[in-house]
Amino acid sequence: MTHLPRPRGELTARLVETLRGPLDGPPLTLGGPAPDASLALWMLHELHYRGFDEVDDRWEWSPRLMPLRRDLEDDLERRLRERYAGVATYDDLEVDEAVVAVIDDHEGPSLARHVQRHATRQEVEELLRQRSIYHLKEADPTSWTIPRLSAGPKAALLLVQLDEYGAGDPARLHHALFAQGLADSGLDAAYGAYVDEATDAVLEQNNAVSLFGLQRRMRGAALGHFAAFEATSSIPSRQLAQGMRRVGLPESMAGYYDEHVEADAAHEQVALRDICGRLVREEPALRDDVLLGAWTCLDLEARTARDLLGRWEAVAA
Amino acid sequence: MSGSRPPVLRVCADGPVLVTGEVEVEDADGVRHRSTRPVSAVCRCGASSRAPWCDGTHKLLRARDADRGSPQG
Numbered sequence: 001m002t003h004l005p006r007p008r009g010e011l012t013a014r015l016v017e018t019l020r021g022p023l024d025g026p027p028l029t030l031g032g033p034a035p036d037a038s039l040a041l042w043m044l045h046e047l048h049y050r051g052f053d054e055v056d057d058r059w060e061w062s063p064r065l066m067p068l069r070r071d072l073e074d075d076l077e078r079r080l081r082e083r084y085a086g087v088a089t090y091d092d093l094e095v096d097e098a099v100v101a102v103i104d105d106h107e108g109p110s111l112a113r114h115v116q117r118h119a120t121r122q123e124v125e126e127l128l129r130q131r132s133i134y135h136l137k138e139a140d141p142t143s144w145t146i147p148r149l150s151a152g153p154k155a156a157l158l159l160v161q162l163d164e165y166g167a168g169d170p171a172r173l174h175h176a177l178f179a180q181g182l183a184d185s186g187l188d189a190a191y192g193a194y195v196d197e198a199t200d201a202v203l204e205q206n207n208a209v210s211l212f213g214l215q216r217r218m219r220g221a222a223l224g225h226f227a228a229f230e231a232t233s234s235i236p237s238r239q240l241a242q243g244m245r246r247v248g249l250p251e252s253m254a255g256y257y258d259e260h261v262e263a264d265a266a267h268e269q270v271a272l273r274d275i276c277g278r279l280v281r282e283e284p285a286l287r288d289d290v291l292l293g294a295w296t297c298l299d300l301e302a303r304t305a306r307d308l309l310g311r312w313e314a315v316a317a
Numbered sequence: 318m319s320g321s322r323p324p325v326l327r328v329c330a331d332g333p334v335l336v337t338g339e340v341e342v343e344d345a346d347g348v349r350h351r352s353t354r355p356v357s358a359v360c361r362c363g364a365s366s367r368a369p370w371c372d373g374t375h376k377l378l379r380a381r382d383a384d385r386g387s388p389q390g
């Protein structure tokens with residue numbers, strides 16, 4: 001359970017006030033562009049994950065919130081599709097090969113290389129706080145897609161999710177490993193503890209996976225995002241683990257990244273071939289959304305990297 | 318183990334071998350490595366830093382080969 005974030009503008013102030021008040025009343029609407037739109041959408045999505053301590057669980061499906069959530073999700077989806085327009089989609093290739101080609105084409109700065117070689121401990125800790133917004137619910141957004149899939153992609157996705165969720169051992173569960181690493185590093189491991197300092201780019205990264213997961217029609221994007229995420233994890237995880245040890249973070253924190261070197265080398269293959277491959281064979285119309293999701297994963301990570309490296313005035317590695 | 322169905326090793330193009338279920342790999346020095354993952358990737362390129370498990374390094378080899386162009390003949 002987590003506390004409501006601190007409002008960052010008029011919209012989130014209105015939303016926080018509403019969530020603390022009575023369930024009955026007029027629906028909330030967006031009105032116009034809001035600088036705090038990302039945080040507002042993050043809060044609305046969070047009602048579907050763990051909720052907030054001081055908020056009635058019934059808000060999750062409140063008709064008062066749905067119009068606002070729809071407006072914010074529509075804006076986000078439009079923005080993601082506009083950015084994706086024009087990306088080469090390799091229509092002659094199988095979808096798994098096309099995702100690999102999209103990854104190979106994509107260029108962006110690497111936070112992992114910076115952490116490996118140059119980052120200060122302070123910078124690494126800031127990165128961990130930003131990453132905690134996702135890693136403390138790691139794998140959960142993709143799990144929304146499970147009941148929306150047929151047997152082929154579903155069985156393959158569950159094979160990977162079983163590993164993400166510790167194969168029956170809560171201590172091996174990836175978001176528990178991350179929480180342990182945070183706690184041993186002297187950071188707050190409580191779910192959502194650092195949302196007040198989450199950057200807009202980080203909130204957008206999180207909102208995109210929640211949108212893909214929660215909207216059944218976007219299951220192709222959810223699984224494409226998942227595949228690109230897994231397929232760009234092993235090598236950066238090794239660099240991150242080295243960097244964590246270099247700045248003296250505890251073994252459990254570095255170990256979280258060690259685990260991802262090995263785990264994601266296998267997850268990548270399953271995600272590309274068995275999850276995305278089978279999905280598109282059964283539902284060919286979803287091919288473009290798979291690539292949208294894959295490319296969006298890379299693009300949003302590049303935005304976060306540019307933003308953080310810029311703050312640290314680090315040379316984009 | 319069901320006994321009737323042998324384990325299936327799946328070869329990934331330019332990548333590792335995938336194995337589903339608990340597995341032990343004996344390396345060239347006779348040392349056994351055990352994985353209890355639902356699915357494991359065994360290195361086939363020989364360049365992994367976490368041998369016998371794949372660590373993604375094969376992709377760097379592939380990129381280097383691509384840079385050099387395909388060999389003659």
Ligand code: FES
Pocket residue numbers: 331332333334359360361362363364365370371372373374375376
């Ligand atoms: S096959 Fe992946 S590192 Fe060797």
Ligand SMILES: [Fe+2]
Pocket residue numbers: 138164174260
């Ligand atoms: Fe993971």
Ligand SMILES: [Fe+2]
Pocket residue numbers: 164230263264267
């Ligand atoms: Fe993974």
